[in-house]
Amino acid sequence: MGHALCVCSRGTVVIDNKRYLFIQKLGEGGFSYVDLVEGLHDGHFYALKRILCHEQQDREEAQREADMHRLFHHPNILHLVAYCMRDRGSKHEAWLLLPFFKRGTLWNEIERLKDRGSFLTEDQILLLLLGICRGLEAIHAKGYAHRDLKPTNILLGDEGQPVLMDLGSMNQARIHVEGSRQALALQDWAAQRCTISYRAPELFSVQSHCVIDEQTDVWSLGCVLYAMMFGEGPYDMVFQKGDSVALAVQNQLSIPQSSRHSSALRQLVASMMTVDPQQRPLIPVLLSQVEALQPLPPGQHTSQI
Known part of the structure; x- marks a missing residue:
């Protein structure tokens, strides 16, 4: 682990014996801040995520x-x-230094297109879906699940390739629930860590004896695919209106008809949801299905977004 020193001069910090210059604030959440910094050793930009740790549990979650x-x-x-932990007396901050993606997130791209009255093309959607599936396949292969997949947690590289981020909600893929106390604890955890409009139905009302597995990610991926197709998630408006998302997700989703999308893509999103x-x-099954729908063989690029 690196050691973060105190601010050395106005707007610079040191992590792992390398100095970084603060450029601007990128965003903030409930207990974290993200700043744009420049590495003075290489001239590259990075995103510095600072997580406020009030208790030992916070420190353990940041380390995780x-x-x-x-x-x-x-x-x-x-x-x-x-990665490093910075101490400020009795207070602590966990610092995660991450690559900076100037194009922002998939949601930023969806919003930019909506502002122009446009949407992602099916070829673009399939290319993005392929990359997201490959990332999830790698996560699931190691026995974990992402648990908070959504368009704001998918970055876009310079060539439009999707990159999964925000791994703070990741945990073991298969959770064996044995008893009502464990079920309620998992339900409460999901309410805090899994975004409501992308949360799988089985996490809203966890059964006393069941297995929660990586298929929660497949549901969330279906919501992401829907958002790429129609410019908003299937339950975004339900949440914004103040209606019950928990109730809405218990009914099979109706996919709107659109001349922009093939029947195969519509069937794909329906199967996930x-x-x-x-x-x-x-x-792995989804991956093979998406590869089969690619207009060009996997590895060859279609038009980028």
Whole structure:
């Protein structure tokens, strides 16, 4: 682990014996901030995620997020450049230094197109879906699930390739629930860590004796695919209106008719968003289906976004 020193001069910090210059704030959440910094040793831009840690549990969760990043060396999963814990008296901040993606997230792209009255083409959607599936396949292969897949957690590289980020909600893929207390604890955890409009039905009302598995990610991926097709997630408006998302996800989703999309793509999103998790296709199956729909053989690029 690197050691972050105090601010050395106005707007610079040191991580792993390398100095970084603060450029601007990129965003903030409930207990974290993301800043744009420049490495003075290489001239590259990075995103510095600072997580406020009030308790030991916060520190452990931040360490776990860093560990999740380090598990993977995959082009469709965000890699960790450096990690350190910074102490400020009794307060602590976990610092995750991450690559900076100037194009932002998939949601940024969807919004940009909507502002112009446009949408992603089916070829673009399939290319993005292919990369997301490959990232999820790598996560599932190691026995984990992402648990918070959504368009704002998918970055876009310079050539439009999707990169999965925000691994703070990742946990073991298969969770054996034995008893009502464990079921309620998992349900409460999901309410805090899994975005409501992309959360799988089985996480809203966890059964006392069941297995929650990586198929929660397949549901979320279906919601992401829907958002790429129609410019918003299938339950975004339900949530914004204040209606019950928990109730809405219990009914089979109706996919709007659109001349922009093939019947195969419509069938694909419908299969992912089946209420019964055991009826959803596994990621390797989805991957082969998406590859079969590609206009060019995998590895050759169609038009980028």
